[in-house]
Amino acid sequence: MAKRIDISGLTAYYGSHKAIEDISMTVEPRSVTAFIGPSGCGKSTFLRTLNRMHEVTPGGRVEGKVLLDDENLYGAQVDPVAVRRTVGMVFQRPNPFPTMSIFDNVAAGLRLNGSFKKSQLPDIVEKSLRGANLWNEVKDRLHKPGSGLSGGQQQRLCIARAIAVEPQVLLMDEPCSALDPISTLAIEDLIGQLKERFTIVIVTHNMQQAARVSDRTAFFNLSAVGQPGRLIEIDETERIFANPSVQATEDYISGRFG
Amino acid sequence: MSRTAVQHQQNKPTDPTPPPTDSLSGRTLPRWAPLGFAAGAIALGCGLGAAAGWQSEIQWGLVSAIFFVVLSYVTTSLVENRRQAKDRLATSVVWVCFILAVVPLFSLIWVTVSRGIKVFDGYFLTHSMAGVPGFEAGGGVYHAIIGTLEQVGLATLVSVPIGLLTAVYLVEYGGGALAKAVTFFVDVMTGIPSIVAGLFILSIMLLFELSPSGLMGALALAILMLPVVVRSTEEMLKLVPNELREASLALGVPKWRTIVKVVIPTALGGITTGVMLAIARIAGETAPIMLLVFGSQLINANPFEGAQSSLPFYIWEQYRVGSEASYDRAWAAALVLIAFVMLLNLVARGIARWKAPKTGR
Numbered sequence: 001m002a003k004r005i006d007i008s009g010l011t012a013y014y015g016s017h018k019a020i021e022d023i024s025m026t027v028e029p030r031s032v033t034a035f036i037g038p039s040g041c042g043k044s045t046f047l048r049t050l051n052r053m054h055e056v057t058p059g060g061r062v063e064g065k066v067l068l069d070d071e072n073l074y075g076a077q078v079d080p081v082a083v084r085r086t087v088g089m090v091f092q093r094p095n096p097f098p099t100m101s102i103f104d105n106v107a108a109g110l111r112l113n114g115s116f117k118k119s120q121l122p123d124i125v126e127k128s129l130r131g132a133n134l135w136n137e138v139k140d141r142l143h144k145p146g147s148g149l150s151g152g153q154q155q156r157l158c159i160a161r162a163i164a165v166e167p168q169v170l171l172m173d174e175p176c177s178a179l180d181p182i183s184t185l186a187i188e189d190l191i192g193q194l195k196e197r198f199t200i201v202i203v204t205h206n207m208q209q210a211a212r213v214s215d216r217t218a219f220f221n222l223s224a225v226g227q228p229g230r231l232i233e234i235d236e237t238e239r240i241f242a243n244p245s246v247q248a249t250e251d252y253i254s255g256r257f258g
Numbered sequence: 259m260s261r262t263a264v265q266h267q268q269n270k271p272t273d274p275t276p277p278p279t280d281s282l283s284g285r286t287l288p289r290w291a292p293l294g295f296a297a298g299a300i301a302l303g304c305g306l307g308a309a310a311g312w313q314s315e316i317q318w319g320l321v322s323a324i325f326f327v328v329l330s331y332v333t334t335s336l337v338e339n340r341r342q343a344k345d346r347l348a349t350s351v352v353w354v355c356f357i358l359a360v361v362p363l364f365s366l367i368w369v370t371v372s373r374g375i376k377v378f379d380g381y382f383l384t385h386s387m388a389g390v391p392g393f394e395a396g397g398g399v400y401h402a403i404i405g406t407l408e409q410v411g412l413a414t415l416v417s418v419p420i421g422l423l424t425a426v427y428l429v430e431y432g433g434g435a436l437a438k439a440v441t442f443f444v445d446v447m448t449g450i451p452s453i454v455a456g457l458f459i460l461s462i463m464l465l466f467e468l469s470p471s472g473l474m475g476a477l478a479l480a481i482l483m484l485p486v487v488v489r490s491t492e493e494m495l496k497l498v499p500n501e502l503r504e505a506s507l508a509l510g511v512p513k514w515r516t517i518v519k520v521v522i523p524t525a526l527g528g529i530t531t532g533v534m535l536a537i538a539r540i541a542g543e544t545a546p547i548m549l550l551v552f553g554s555q556l557i558n559a560n561p562f563e564g565a566q567s568s569l570p571f572y573i574w575e576q577y578r579v580g581s582e583a584s585y586d587r588a589w590a591a592a593l594v595l596i597a598f599v600m601l602l603n604l605v606a607r608g609i610a611r612w613k614a615p616k617t618g619r
Contacts, residue, residue: 085510
């Protein structure tokens with residue numbers, strides 16, 4: 001179910017602007033890897049290169065390799081649609097489809113891909129909603145619109161929608177930044193459960209959150225505004241927060257930006 | 259606190275520092291003041307008009323409007339303050355403009371209904387003009403209704419798929435020189451006079467030696483309808499948040515399915531409204547029908563062969579006859595046309611509400 005990601009020499013551009021440069025790292029399967037760093041350092045861009053969402057942005061292009069269990073996502077034969085089915089994504093702002101009910105939102109990935117048996121659909125939807133800790137809250141109103149839920153519930157609905165297609169990897173781009181502390185806690189608990197089944201990569205601005213949920217943490221920084229972002233270091237979360245090997249990481253974590 | 263300070267100001271001249279400018283409250287006009295201004299202005303305007311012996315009610319109305327704006331500005335600046343007076347001035351001008359815009363509309367509807375209702379009945383709606391001499395009473399509009407419905411329907415069938423797909427191309431795929439060129443020519447097409455669209459189809463008709471039919475008129479109407487459909491659909495598709503497209507793509511949904519299943523359904527209410535407005539625009543076109551459909555007194559339900567009539571053509575035709583009975587029929591047909599367009603708008607609103615992205619729990 002979960003796959004390892006090996007990234008080597010990855011550089012991403014927006015048009016002629018180089019957003020991130022020469023990033024190499026390994027993301028372990030069945031673990032949570034957190035990306036931290038100041039705004040504009042390319043964390044989200046890097047995350048989006050891992051399921052080929054970067055190239056959806058006009059002018060976006062990528063150099064380098066992303067190996068998902070030895071298969072290069074940027075190989076010539078690779079279909080980006082197939083990549084996105086394997087590597088799911090949860091966005092910063094909850095974005096349920098406004099024309100669809102809660103049920104249809106969760107079923108959307110399967111229905112729109114056409115890869116399902118109709119009789120299995122209710123079971124898959126229930127399993128996914130249970131997986132996202134949302135089942136008990138919505139089981140009586142599955143056919144109401146998804147946009148009627150609260151922000152935290154909508155975000156869990158989006159997580160349910162992402163895990164319904166059974167991806168190998170789940171990318172989360174600041175999934176809690178629009179949520180209150182209680183919803184944040186619910187999502188963090190959920191991440192703890194999901195890592196048994198998926199490889200999870202999470203971008204966060206909240207360092208306590210990175211410390212709480214992740215097994216490994218990667219610190220990104222940029223030398224100056226307009227310069228490309230770079231990976232400074234990646235290590236066990238405990239080491240990054242207790243005893244980082246690079247001074248810049250320590251400065252950032254302790255609040256002295258450098 | 260401060261209001262009492264202001265009220266007691268005159269009673270306590272010994273008060274050391276009564277700062278009236280610090281007060282948050284001041285003299286205000288009552289809520290019904292604008293109504294009072296309007297009543298006063300109308301009284302003044304009518305009085306002046308009667309005294310000066312002006313014949314035209316329009317002059318009376320315009321003078322009243324000017325009185326209304328002046329009266330509300332002056333009174334407010336005397337009673338309240340200058341900021342409030344400017345606010346009142348802007349509000350008054352907006353109201354006057356609104357009324358100036360609405361009066362012709364209502365008077366048009368009133369005249370059409372009051373003159374059209376005379377012969378507007380079941381017989382009128384279900385009979386054609388076959389065998390009825392133009393200057394005599396009787397006959398009906400059935401053949402013209404059939405013609406309008408078929409020509410407008412065909413024009414819609416031709417232009418909506420093309421327009422929708424053009425807009426999808428412009429919003430979802432375009433971006434290069436081709437998209438810019440398409441946008442430019444669509445804008446140019448918006449300004450094509452209907453007679454030019456008619457002449458264009460007429461030249462094709464002569465080239466291929468075709469005879470006039472409902473289809474030819476429908477093609478000219480489709481040319482007029484196309485740019486409206488493209489522009490309104492384009493604007494609606496642009497309103498769909500990019501996050502929804504990304505959410506769908508990130509689930510591994512191909513781009514074309516994302517457009518068909520997520521983007522278009524989200525914008526469907528607005529797209530429908532745009533199409534209905536475009537239909538309303540072409541339903542009243544006369545020139546292409548005169549050139550290409552030729553007009554007829556008889557029921558011809560086949561739009562692909564032979565001359566047909568249509569509502570605007572029928573109105574023009576009846577007006578040209580010039581008898582009392584034909585004037586009545588022209589007004590009644592105008593009433594049918596307005597009712598048709600109004601019905602379309604109501605349907606569009608209904609669909610827009612029904613298909614709008616759902617909120618609520």
